[in-house]
Amino acid sequence: MLVLSRHIDESIMIGDDVELTIVDIRGDKVRIGINAPSSVAVHRKEVYEAIRTENEQAARFRGSIDGMPLPKARETPRATRGIRLTADQRPPRRESA
């Protein structure tokens, strides 16, 4: 990993169009300003990690979704249509995880 030292108000360029500026330093917290084109996604890493972790856990969902509770204030059903499963293709209602 490349490590650079910067003072407040100094910047780092990444490529031609991503600029990171050290805005403020207080104790163990650094405030960083980011100038980047809208095509570059900028997020706190922990948000990515949380979504990845949740995807991985949701992929372990076992059992059936038959009989799951419906939304309380159900609006007019949307025209969402999936590919219909036949009864024998549905997983059993009770299945150990």
Add this chain to the structure above:
Amino acid sequence: MILQTTRFGSVDVDEQRLIEFPAGLLGFSQARRFALLQPDERGVFFWLQSAENPDLAFVVTDPSLWSDEFAAPLRPEQSEEIGLADVADAQTFVIVNRRGGALTANMQGPLVISAVTRRGVQVVLAERRWSTRHELVRLEGAQVASA
């Protein structure tokens, strides 16, 4: 084409109806093509079944059924990536999980799909208002037990 699936056995799907995630889903970048399987008439919960990995399937639901306020803003580049010309063609899903006696939804990482091109993207929302474990509804005893 016939999809081999761990949960549903062999499922015959029209290849035209597969949904492609060009970048995959976070943590599953290798799984690109999915089928949206509908187990019942209600059309609330669906299975997003991988076409490449028989064991990989997610329960998904349309967040607009559960919240009037939820929105998944797309950057122009993301709209372009999935070929979304008109917002009206966008279909949003969130991945559902079962946790602590409730169904939760990953509202921070919604899936936005173009109904026209059938391409989709998992969006990362910066807003802290929506969490990865947004509670949709509490489960009754038997439903918890089947978890």
